[in-house]
Amino acid sequence: MSDIQLVDAPPGIEGPGYFTTAVDKAIGIARSYSLWPLPFATSCCGIEFMATMSPHYDLARFGAERLSFSPRQADLLMVMGTISKKMGPVLRQVYLQMAEPRWVMAVGACASSGGIFDTYSVLQGIDEVIPVDVYVPGCPPRPEAIIDGFMDIQKLVQSETLRRRNEPEYQKLLASYGIL
Amino acid sequence: MAKLTNEALLKKITDRFSDKLTLLGEPFGLLTLETGREQLIDILTYLKTDPELQFGFLTDITGIHYPDQDKPIGVIYHLHSLVNNVRIRLKVFLNDGDEHIPTATVLWNGANWMERETYDFFGVIFDGHPDLRRILNVDDMVAYPMRKEFPLEDPNRVDKKDYFFGR
Numbered sequence: 001m002s003d004i005q006l007v008d009a010p011p012g013i014e015g016p017g018y019f020t021t022a023v024d025k026a027i028g029i030a031r032s033y034s035l036w037p038l039p040f041a042t043s044c045c046g047i048e049f050m051a052t053m054s055p056h057y058d059l060a061r062f063g064a065e066r067l068s069f070s071p072r073q074a075d076l077l078m079v080m081g082t083i084s085k086k087m088g089p090v091l092r093q094v095y096l097q098m099a100e101p102r103w104v105m106a107v108g109a110c111a112s113s114g115g116i117f118d119t120y121s122v123l124q125g126i127d128e129v130i131p132v133d134v135y136v137p138g139c140p141p142r143p144e145a146i147i148d149g150f151m152d153i154q155k156l157v158q159s160e161t162l163r164r165r166n167e168p169e170y171q172k173l174l175a176s177y178g179i180l
Numbered sequence: 181m182a183k184l185t186n187e188a189l190l191k192k193i194t195d196r197f198s199d200k201l202t203l204l205g206e207p208f209g210l211l212t213l214e215t216g217r218e219q220l221i222d223i224l225t226y227l228k229t230d231p232e233l234q235f236g237f238l239t240d241i242t243g244i245h246y247p248d249q250d251k252p253i254g255v256i257y258h259l260h261s262l263v264n265n266v267r268i269r270l271k272v273f274l275n276d277g278d279e280h281i282p283t284a285t286v287l288w289n290g291a292n293w294m295e296r297e298t299y300d301f302f303g304v305i306f307d308g309h310p311d312l313r314r315i316l317n318v319d320d321m322v323a324y325p326m327r328k329e330f331p332l333e334d335p336n337r338v339d340k341k342d343y344f345f346g347r
Binding site for chain 1: 316317318323325330331332333334336337338339340
């Protein structure tokens with residue numbers, strides 16, 4: 001039999017018949033294990049992502065088996081591959097269409113920094129147009145690395161406050177990208 | 181039908197456009213001629229419509245930039261005669277600051293995007309083109325990126341700065 005692991009309860013006060021904790025923590029755990037990723041795959045990192053989703057690596061183990069191909073319902077934008085400057089506004093539009101809370105993961109060297117494409121036609125990292133939460137290095141990164149980056153996103157989701165959008169740092173960050 | 185050789189092809193063209201063509205050579209068996217923009221469309225029309233030659237297929241239009249040359253901007257036409265299975269290449273060189281050339285869309289509709297691409301990367305203006313605007317690069321780009329004076333590398337790149345390498 002496989003060793004089934006359950007998520008530990010968040011820190012709280014427990015007594016006979018009751019358990020109290022912060023709503024932030026409980027919802028953060030719930031969110032982190034049901035993230036709906038939106039794959040924005042433009043090149044070879046997208047192939048690695050396909051391997052990540054397939055049964056051998058099985059991203060579904062982390063509660064992300066439901067890919068959302070509509071940005072409206074997605075929680076996590078996974079940008080995998082080279083983003084040309086002409087694609088930049090498209091990516092930004094997709095990000096703007098996502099509802100809060102939303103996270104962004106830049107998978108691979110190209111999405112993180114432009115990678116080998118140090119040229120006039122390629123965006124030198126998607127953080128030129130949208131804020132990024134987690135960068136996954138590699139060219140392309142192995143599925144293990146993508147899963148590692150995904151687990152970092154999960155930790156972020158668990159530790160952030162419920163209304164991330166209302167935080168002044170977050171608003172400042174978005175304002176620096178001309179969003180809001 | 182006998183195979184159309186480069187010699188026969190060259191003779192046929194030079195008989196008609198003798199003073200307007202220069203032979204540049206036959207690299208890899210590809211007959212290459214240089215001409216001027218004034219008679220370019222005449223020559224292309226002749227190559228396309230001649231019943232023997234039938235260069236009906238426009239393989240590509242592209243550009244080139246030789247900054248040290250007297251006429252630095254070149255436009256290159258590759259034609260293919262599917263009937264004879266022979267190819268030919270035509271080059272037209274243009275002066276800097278006067279990159280005008282008549283459009284080939286009057287002969288091939290397929291020239292439309294090829295000319296837009298050449299305009300996009302080399303700034304060659306194809307007079308008479310129905311919709312000459314950028315095709316591959318972002319619309320608000322101001323430079324012509326395949327010209328040699330344009331820096332290839334992106335100025336926004338940060339992880340290749342010298343101080344990351346102790347320089």
